[in-house]
Amino acid sequence: MKSGRKEINKEGIAHNGNGGKDMLKAEHLSKVFIRTKLEEETVKKGKGFKKKSVKEEFYAVNDISLEVGPGEILGILGPNGAGKTTLLRMLGTLMEPTGGRVVMEDAEGSLITEPVEMKKNIGYLSGNTKLYHRLSTREMLRMLGEIYHISKEECERRIEEIFTVLDMKEFGDNRIEKLSTGQTQRASIARCLIHDPDIYIFDEPTLGLDILSADAIVNFMKEQKKLGKTVLYSTHYLEEAQFLCDRILMIYKGGILKEGTPPKIMEDTKTENLRDAFHVIMEGADEA
Amino acid sequence: MSTKRIKSLFKRELTDIFRDKKTLVMMVLVPLLLYPLLIVAMTLITSAVMTDQEEKIYKAAFYEVEEKEKIQDVFEEHEKELSYQLEILETENPEKSLMDKELDAYVTAEEKEGRLCYSIHYLSAETDSVTAADVLYDGLELFREELRKEAVDDLGLDENVVLYPISYEKADMSSKEESMGSMLGSIIPFLMITSICLGAMYPTIDVTAGERERGTLETLLTLPVTNFELIMSKFLAVSVIACTSAFLNILSMMAAFGFMFSFFAESVQNLSFDFATFVPAILFSVIIMLVFALLVTAVCMCVCIFAKSFKEANNYITPVLLVFMFSSYAGMLPDFKLTAATAAVPIVNVTLLIKDLFSFQYNYGLFAVVLFCNVAYSLLTVMVLGRIYNSESVLFAEGFTSLKIFHKRSEMKQGQLPGYGDLLLLLCILILGIFYIGSFATIKLGFLGVLVQQLLILLLPVCYGWYVKTDFKKLFSLKAPGLKGVLASLCFLAGGFCLNLVLSSVLSMFLKDSSESLQAQFDFLLQAPFWAIVVVMAVLPAIGEELMFRGFVFGTMKGKTSPVMAVLMTGFIFGCYHFSLVKLIPTAFLGCLLAVLVYRTGSIFPAMLMHFANNFISLFVSKYQEQLSETYPALMNLDFGGGQVMVFAGMILAGGIFLWLGWRISRKKESSLINEGMI
Numbered sequence: 001m002k003s004g005r006k007e008i009n010k011e012g013i014a015h016n017g018n019g020g021k022d023m024l025k026a027e028h029l030s031k032v033f034i035r036t037k038l039e040e041e042t043v044k045k046g047k048g049f050k051k052k053s054v055k056e057e058f059y060a061v062n063d064i065s066l067e068v069g070p071g072e073i074l075g076i077l078g079p080n081g082a083g084k085t086t087l088l089r090m091l092g093t094l095m096e097p098t099g100g101r102v103v104m105e106d107a108e109g110s111l112i113t114e115p116v117e118m119k120k121n122i123g124y125l126s127g128n129t130k131l132y133h134r135l136s137t138r139e140m141l142r143m144l145g146e147i148y149h150i151s152k153e154e155c156e157r158r159i160e161e162i163f164t165v166l167d168m169k170e171f172g173d174n175r176i177e178k179l180s181t182g183q184t185q186r187a188s189i190a191r192c193l194i195h196d197p198d199i200y201i202f203d204e205p206t207l208g209l210d211i212l213s214a215d216a217i218v219n220f221m222k223e224q225k226k227l228g229k230t231v232l233y234s235t236h237y238l239e240e241a242q243f244l245c246d247r248i249l250m251i252y253k254g255g256i257l258k259e260g261t262p263p264k265i266m267e268d269t270k271t272e273n274l275r276d277a278f279h280v281i282m283e284g285a286d287e288a
Numbered sequence: 289m290s291t292k293r294i295k296s297l298f299k300r301e302l303t304d305i306f307r308d309k310k311t312l313v314m315m316v317l318v319p320l321l322l323y324p325l326l327i328v329a330m331t332l333i334t335s336a337v338m339t340d341q342e343e344k345i346y347k348a349a350f351y352e353v354e355e356k357e358k359i360q361d362v363f364e365e366h367e368k369e370l371s372y373q374l375e376i377l378e379t380e381n382p383e384k385s386l387m388d389k390e391l392d393a394y395v396t397a398e399e400k401e402g403r404l405c406y407s408i409h410y411l412s413a414e415t416d417s418v419t420a421a422d423v424l425y426d427g428l429e430l431f432r433e434e435l436r437k438e439a440v441d442d443l444g445l446d447e448n449v450v451l452y453p454i455s456y457e458k459a460d461m462s463s464k465e466e467s468m469g470s471m472l473g474s475i476i477p478f479l480m481i482t483s484i485c486l487g488a489m490y491p492t493i494d495v496t497a498g499e500r501e502r503g504t505l506e507t508l509l510t511l512p513v514t515n516f517e518l519i520m521s522k523f524l525a526v527s528v529i530a531c532t533s534a535f536l537n538i539l540s541m542m543a544a545f546g547f548m549f550s551f552f553a554e555s556v557q558n559l560s561f562d563f564a565t566f567v568p569a570i571l572f573s574v575i576i577m578l579v580f581a582l583l584v585t586a587v588c589m590c591v592c593i594f595a596k597s598f599k600e601a602n603n604y605i606t607p608v609l610l611v612f613m614f615s616s617y618a619g620m621l622p623d624f625k626l627t628a629a630t631a632a633v634p635i636v637n638v639t640l641l642i643k644d645l646f647s648f649q650y651n652y653g654l655f656a657v658v659l660f661c662n663v664a665y666s667l668l669t670v671m672v673l674g675r676i677y678n679s680e681s682v683l684f685a686e687g688f689t690s691l692k693i694f695h696k697r698s699e700m701k702q703g704q705l706p707g708y709g710d711l712l713l714l715l716c717i718l719i720l721g722i723f724y725i726g727s728f729a730t731i732k733l734g735f736l737g738v739l740v741q742q743l744l745i746l747l748l749p750v751c752y753g754w755y756v757k758t759d760f761k762k763l764f765s766l767k768a769p770g771l772k773g774v775l776a777s778l779c780f781l782a783g784g785f786c787l788n789l790v791l792s793s794v795l796s797m798f799l800k801d802s803s804e805s806l807q808a809q810f811d812f813l814l815q816a817p818f819w820a821i822v823v824v825m826a827v828l829p830a831i832g833e834e835l836m837f838r839g840f841v842f843g844t845m846k847g848k849t850s851p852v853m854a855v856l857m858t859g860f861i862f863g864c865y866h867f868s869l870v871k872l873i874p875t876a877f878l879g880c881l882l883a884v885l886v887y888r889t890g891s892i893f894p895a896m897l898m899h900f901a902n903n904f905i906s907l908f909v910s911k912y913q914e915q916l917s918e919t920y921p922a923l924m925n926l927d928f929g930g931g932q933v934m935v936f937a938g939m940i941l942a943g944g945i946f947l948w949l950g951w952r953i954s955r956k957k958e959s960s961l962i963n964e965g966m967i
Binding site for chain 1: 295297299304308502504507509512514
């Protein structure tokens with residue numbers, strides 16, 4: 001199992017034509033947070049309103065199961081606070097689920113459940129994964145290479161390759177604090193690439209980027225799909241999701257509201273595009 | 289665990305810290321500049337003040353003193369010996385002049401027991417006034433000398449025979465290095481500990497709260513590293529910085545001291561000393577300081593890890609550093625010596641050891657103990673750190689959410705159980721309460737004071753529980769005990785009694801107990817009527833201490849950790865509460881037994897019964913000691929000292945059987961355990 005993945009690693013990004021073989025599976029995932037809820041209640045005797053807060057268990061993610069395989073882009077959509085980030089954090093094994101589990105299944109069908117082992121094969125990127133400002137991209141990648149146990153020569157080769165692919169040669173040796181937003185985002189992607197994972201988990205990767213940088217990231221995801229990698233990503237840009245995703249998962253209040261390919265979802269809701277479909281589904285959910 | 293991963297993470301942390309200009313300034317520039325500037329400033333100020341004092345003319349007056357002229361003559365004659373100049377003024381109202389600062393001091397005279405008594409009036413709050421009074425005092429002494437000489441002359445005697453039959457002088461036999469060392473030994477620990485703390489503080493905040501504030505923590509979590517590796521790398525990086533900082537501090541300090549001595553060497557001769565004699569002391573100090581830096585780092589990290597931001601981390605770390613600095617002050621206390629016992633006390637042991645080293649007392653055994661203790665404490669703290677860091681509430685944190693009392697009362701959930709934070713807070717309040725209110729009441733009110741203290745212990749957990757709207761039944765295990773509970777309680781009482789007797793007598797071989805002061809305490813109490821003593825010393829503790837320790841402490845912990853841990857911690861806290869090293873182990877043992885009783889029966893009342901009976905028996909024995917000795921001499925004069933191994937073994941066996949019986953009797957059904965959420 002381990003040796004199998006190492007071979008893939010040695011093949012490098014560009015040559016890795018046959019792509020990843022691992023499946024990412026979530027089984028009945030749920031995550032409970034304790035949160036304080038402010039409730040306004042009317043107090044009698046003309047005292048007006050009184051705020052009362054109640055501690056309650058809150059299901060950020062409630063019993064979600066999913067499966068993504070090689071060569072697939074799964075889009076996760078939902079309004080703010082739907083549980084997208086929590087779900088992705090659990091899938092990326094950053095956070096321990098309260099219930100259920102996340103497993104990885106390799107080509108031979110054996111399961112990987114150890115978070116540390118799974119992380120070796122996941123590239124995770126979100127708005128919260130900032131980079132070390134005081135290092136340059138090259139230094140950061142070298143450090144990561146050591147942590148992922150990639151040999152020195154291999155690591156240097158891969159850094160050159162990543163720099164070419166992401167067009168980072170100009171600023172690869174600058175400190176990250178000196179980079180622009182788009183450049184920083186590319187550096188972040190470089191971070192996810194260094195260990196050549198089979199699964200990418202991107203939490204709103206195009207948020208706040210200009211069209212060029214956003215397109216670069218979208219193209220990157222398409223490339224990875226062609227290479228047979230798995231991509232899970234969440235976004236608020238529905239047009240982007242419509243033509244990029246193979247499958248869409250709409251979540252709301254911690255549960256799955258709708259699942260299917262973009263054409264299927266539009267057909268079901270009798271709409272022309274994903275944006276309208278989203279509105280229809282959300283309205284339906286609120287009514288229910 | 290992969291050392292390679294730790295190494296690369298460690299390298300990254302160091303690069304990161306070293307590229308931060310603020311850290312570099314704190315670590316390198318501050319110590320390098322601080323000591324020289326401090327010492328230069330101190331020397332300059334001191335010499336300025338001294339010259340000022342020497343040049344200053346102090347104003348004094350003699351008010352209604354007959355021999356004024358004569359005294360003034362003596363003052364003028366001995367002007368050189370008196371080192372300060374006095375100006376004698378006339379005054380009508382000396383007291384007012386003194387208050388108005390027109391005078392620094394004045395002298396009055398009155399007849400007392402047939403001779404003149406001079407009083408020097410001065411203000412001890414005014415430095416100038418104190419100096420003036422000193423000069424007047426010395427002057428009057430010279431005047432008396434003068435009078436004596438005159439009297440001896442008048443009698444026609446030889447003053448050398450009558451007044452000065454012998455002469456004496458002090459001769460300092462310590463070498464210059466020794467006196468130097470004793471001076472250095474009292475300052476250096478304080479300076480070094482302070483500098484290590486300051487050196488460790490900034491990087492610690494940077495790698496913990498700073499990491500979170502900059503948003504790189506989540507990035508770290510995406511890497512295939514375990515939390516332990518993460519913590520280790522951070523710990524090592526900060527330790528390196530703290531050690532470097534300490535090292536730089538020492539260097540800077542030595543340079544600064546060197547400067548100071550060369551400065552003084554010009555004015556004072558013979559101050560040159562052999563620096564080489566201090567080399568071993570310095571080397572040993574460096575070793576112990578490096579190890580100590582590990583402990584400081586670990587403790588600082590434990591605290592900072594909870595902080596969400598730099599600001600919060602600063603708030604948390606300040607009291608910790610104050611504790612460190614105050615403890616380092618212990619070395620300056622004169623009669624505080626490094627012994628086998630103090631060698632185990634963190635921080636204090638380092639201070640005392642360095643003090644010893646600089647007095648050229650190389651006790652290698654104690655050195656090893658101090659070294660070992662510091663390493664052990666550091667490791668322990670790092671382990672705790674690893675535990676804390678694993679928890680998600682810290683990683684994606686909200687800070688100290690377990691402290692229920694800081695929420696608005698109206699927002700509290702009915703029937704909640706307190707958290708660890710509440711427990712800690714309540715124990716702190718308890719310590720403060722006993723320290724201030726309890727001891728004050730005992731001193732002022734005597735026997736009634738003890739009552740006040742007991743009521744305090746009773747009311748504190750109840751009030752706290754009421755305030756956080758806790759479920760009293762659940763927290764304090766308020767449940768009817770049943771016959772089995774009472775039986776179990778009696779078995780535990782007997783078992784605990786037997787084992788504690790053995791334990792105490794074994795312990796008394798190692799620890800010199802202060803049984804005299806214990807006896808004194810009892811005597812003072814035994815003056816009250818016996819029923820009152822029983823109420824205050826047996827009934828109230830049985831209720832109050834049980835509610836506090838087996839109720840609040842054990843109740844808070846039992847659902848959050850394993851039962852064994854909860855029992856042990858309850859016992860330990862109960863032992864500590866007795867504020868006595870001798871009592872610690874026996875009371876902790878009793879505390880554990882009581883907690884087991886509560887755990888097994890699910891009710892606090894058997895524990896109260898056992899506690900009451902236990903206290904009652906010891907009170908009864910002390911009260912009727914003499915009568916009992918007469919009736920049952922064998923029982924009262926148990927002497928375990930001389931080879932009574934059989935008695936020992938018998939007691940242990942009996943104790944064990946009783947405890948086993950109690951354990952069996954109190955066995956409860958699985959279902960009831962599940963109901964209480966203990967399984």
